[in-house]
Ligand SMILES: [Zn+2]
C-alpha cells in the first residue's frame with residue numbers, strides 16, 4: 001500500500017483520469033493549480049489563482065450569504081431530501097449513533113459506516129437501496145476542545161450521505177454524482193455556479209481508497225464526494241468490481257451558508273440557544289460577535305492548539321483587552337458546547353448507551369461532565385434534560401424516535417448529575433491532600449484524576465487557580481479508551497496442519513452417543529476427532545462434558561476450525577472411539593442459556609431501552625447475565641423482571657433458529673441482534689424467542705420457552721459502573737434452590753414460633769425491632 005502522499009502525487013499526475021469529468025467540462029469548468037498550495041481545483045472563475053480551502057482562502061459568507069433564501073437546519077434537510085428523492089434516490093432513516101455492528105468502533109462516525117461490514121474477507125458494503133440518501137447523525141470525540149469555539153466543530157453532527165454502488169450497470173459514478181451535487185447547490189439552494197468550486201483530493205479508508213472532489217462555496221467546504229474504486233493491495237491500483245459513491249456533506253454547513261451567521265451553531269441550535277439565553281439573561285452582541293468570527297475565521301483553527309494565543313491576536317485586532325473579549329464570548333462558547341453535548345447525549349442514550357467509565361460510555365460521561373461543568377461555572381439555571389427535550393422536539397421531523405426515549409434520558413441524566421455533584425464534594429478533599437503533600441498536578445496526574453475518580457480539570461481549578469490544563473485534555477483522556485473495543489480471541493494451542501473437525505452438534509441436537517476417529521493427540525491432553533457432537537464452549541456457554549471411550553471429557557474448545565476435547569487419559573491416534581455426552585448437563589445448560597435470553601428481554605422491558613447484554617456465563621449450577629444499567633436494581637425491579645421472565649416461560653413461546661445473510665438479518669431484526677457483541681461471520685445464526693427477542697447466537701437452546709419450567713433470580717449486584725449482574729437459575733436447579741429456601745423458611749418458622757404463612761410478618765416485626773436496637777446502639781456509641 002502506497003502512502004497517502006505518494007497516492008496524492010500519483011493521482012495529481014494522472015488528473016485527467018481521476019478528476020476530469022465530462023460534466024465539468026461541458027459546464028465550462030477549468031482546472032487550475034493553486035498558486036499557494038499546489039492543489040488542483042475546478043472552477044468557472046477563469047482568472048482565479050488560489051484554491052477555495054483554508055488557509056489559501058478564508059470565509060466570505062459571514063454576514064454575506066450567497067443565497068437569497070434562508071433555510072433553518074430542518075428545512076435544509078428537507079430541501080436536500082426532496083432533491084435527491086426527485087432524482088431517483090431512496091431516502092432511508094438514520095442508523096443508530098451507537099455502532100453495534102462494527103467491532104472497531106463505539107460510534108457511527110460517518111454515513112458510510114452504516115453500510116460497511118467487517119467480515120472474514122475484510123470490508124464489504126451492504127446498501128439497503130441504490131442509490132440512497134441518509135441523514136446520518138454521527139459522534140466524534142477527537143475535536144472536543146474545538147467544539148463551541150471554532151464555529152464549525154461538533155462532537156455530534158448530521159452527515160448527509162449520498163451513496164451509490166456502481167458496477168457498470170446499476171447505480172451511478174463520478175459524473176452523475178458531481179452533476180447532482182452541482183444542481184443541488186445551484187438549483188435547490190440558488191447558489192451561483194461561479195461560487196461553486198471543486199477541490200481535488202483523495203480518501204483512504206479501511207481496505208479501500210479513491211480520488212475525491214470536495215465542494216466549496218465562499219471558502220466553506222460543504223461536502224466531499226469520495227469515489228471509492230481501488231482496493232489496497234501493495235503498490236498497484238487494483239480496481240474494485242463494485243465501486244462506491246461516498247458523498248458526505250455536513251447538514252450544519254448547508255444551513256449555515258444560507259444564513260451567514262457568525263457561527264454554524266447559531267443556526268443548528270437555534271431553539272436551544274434561544275431557551276438558554278432566556279434562562280440566563282445573557283444578551284448577544286451580534287455585531288461584535290460577527291467581527292470576532294470573521295477574524296477567527298482568518299486563523300486556521302484546525303492548527304491552533306493554543307486558544308489563549310489566538311484570543312490575544314484577535315483582541316489586539318479588535319482593540320479590546322483579552323479580558324473583555326473573553327467576558328463577551330466565553331458564555332456563548334459554553335452555550336454552544338452545551339448545545340452540542342446535549343444533542344450527542346440525546347442520541348446516544350436514545351440509542352441505548354449509558355454514560356459510564358467503560359468503552360463508549362466513557363466518552364459520553366466526558367461530554368456530560370463538561371456540559372455540567374460549564375453550567376456550574378456560570379451558575380446558570382439550566383437543566384440538561386430540558387435541553388435534550390428541546391433537541392428531540394427540534395429534530396422530530398428527521399428523528400421522531402428521539403421523543404420516545406425522553407423518560408429514560410431524564411432518569412439517566414438525573415443520576416449522572418447526582419454523581420457529578422458527589423464527585424465535586426470529594427474533589428476538595430482530594431485536591432487538599434495533594435497540595436498538603438506538596439505534590440504537583442501535571443498533565444499525567446490530571447488525566448489520572450479524571451480516569452480514576454471522574455474529577456475534571458475544571459473542578460480542580462476551583463482550588464488551584466494557576467492550574468495548567470492542556471487545551472486537548474479531553475481528547476487525550478478519550479484517546480486512552482479508544483482501544484478498548486477489541487474482539488477477545490483465545491488461541492493458545494497451535495492447530496496448523498491439523499484437519500478441521502466436522503462439528504455436527506447443530507445438525508442433530510439430540511445425538512448423545514456417536515463413534516469417531518482419533519486424528520491427533522495434542523500435549524497428551526487434547527483429543528482431536530474427525531467429527532464431534534460435543535458442544536464447544538462459546539457464546540458464554542460452557543462446553544458439554546462426557547466420555548470418549550473410558551476417558552472423561554472435562555472441557556471442549558474450538559480453536560480455528562479444530563475442536564479440542566480435554567481428556568484425563570491419553571488416547572491412541574487412528575483409533576475409532578465411542579463418545580458419550582452427559583445429557584443431563586447439556587439439558588441444564590440449554591435451560592440456562594435460553595433463560596439468559598429470556599431474562600435479558602425481561603430486564604429490557606422492565607428497566608428500559610438502555611439494557612444490553614454486557615456479558616453472560618452459563619454453568620450447570622447457575623447462569624449469570626451482566627446487563628448495562630445505571631444503578632443497583634431495587635427489590636421491586638428484581639421482582640418485576642422475575643415475574644416477566646416467568647410469564648415468557650408460561651407462554652411457551654417457540655425458540656426459532658434461522659440462518660440468514662448478515663444484511664438480511666439486520667434488516668429483519670435490527671441491530672439488537674448484536675447482544676453478545678459483533679459476530680465476524682457473513683452468515684448469522686439468529687435465535688428468536690417468539691417475536692419478542694432476536695439475537696445472533698451460536699449456543700444451544702430449548703425448543704419452547706415452557707421447557708425452562710421456571711426462572712428464579714438468585715441475586716443481583718452492581719459490579720461496576722454501568723453494569724449490573726443478575727444471577728439466576730432455571731428449572732430443576734431453581735427448584736433445588738427454592739427447596740433449600742423452603743427448608744430455611746420452615747426452620748425460621750420454628751424459631752419464631754409462628755405458622756409458615758405468618759413468617760413474613762414475624763420477620764418484618766423482627767427486622768423493625770433490630771433496626772431500632774441498632775439505632776439505640778449507635779446513639780450510645782456516640783455518647
Ligand atoms: Zn491552496
Ligand SMILES: [Zn+2]
Nearest residue numbers: 593687697699
Ligand atoms: Zn443463545
